[in-house]
Amino acid sequence: MPALPDDILARISRIESQLRETTGRAQIRPPQNTAVGGDLVVGGTQALRVLKASGVGDQFLIGQDGGQRVARFYRPDGTIALSTVVQTTVWDGAGNPVVQDDPGGVGLGRPYLPMVAAPARTGDWLATTNATFEDVWRLSPIKLNPRATITIGHIADAATAGEVQVTVAGSPVGSPTTVGTSQTATTVGPFTVPGTLESTVDIRVQARRTSGAGSVRLAVLAASGFHS
CATH class of the missing domain: 2.60.120.260 (Galactose-binding domain-like)
Known part of the structure; x- marks a missing residue:
């Protein structure tokens, strides 16, 4: 086999070095289900939706839904626990709102709090x-x-x-x-x-x-x- 010129050998050595470096980086990079050192961005009319382990039904949803910016979190049984649309609402297991901020933007909307009365005289x-x-x-x-x-x-x-x-x-x-x-x-x-x-x-x-x-x-x- 004829001798190879020195410049070709040098090129082969550089290629091998680059391959080793690329392989090493691939092994140390975060897994593709992990975000490190940056934000996970969902834009436009899309939403971040996390499904239950079964793949059926949401665990939570954040983003655009029905033309509104929303956040919804669900219980394991599928009932809604917390939502933010116009108001932030905590729901009971029967689907009733039990705690809400006021839609006017200030204070508490629910629950209705009792007041104390005393004789005026x-x-x-x-x-x-x-x-x-x-x-x-x-x-x-x-x-x-x-x-x-x-x-x-x-x-x-x-x-x-x-x-x-x-x-x-x-x-x-x-x-x-x-x-x-x-x-x-x-x-x-x-x-x-x-x-x-x-x-x-x-x-x-x-x-x-x-x-x-x-x-x-x-x-x-x-x-x-x-x-x-």
Whole structure:
């Protein structure tokens, strides 16, 4: 076999080196079902749809659907759990919306939250004449929020003074509030709600008379859970 020129041998060596480098890169690249170092982009009128393991039915869908930008997440049984179209909605297993933001763009649309009512006439408020703190109002909420607030209306009869305080699980929240002869509303909190999630919490609104011969009157005007 005749000798090959040096430039041909050099070319063959370079080709072999490039083949080895290409093969090595192919072995270390991420698998084709993994995105590393970049975004997975779905544009236009398309959507990212992830099917169940069976291949029938969606686990979730994000993108365009029916001309709208949507996101939908499904339970294993196929019922919808969470969706975002015009509103963000959490659905129960029967297909009823249980939590929604408001379509007007501000605040909560569902659920409808209860409000507290109290007598407008202070003479109808519960009262105490005790010289030591007495439970006048009691709340037993189930803990869902980490903190809470209570607004208390209070007033003392003529020539009488007193104090009001809130206790949670038997411990006072802060310092007592002075009660005078002018009708006043005091908000206590936000204070920490003790216990585990969904446990029952013992909250008391207490009052006492510190001077005079009349009564110290009070009403719970509002009570609400609060965020951290």
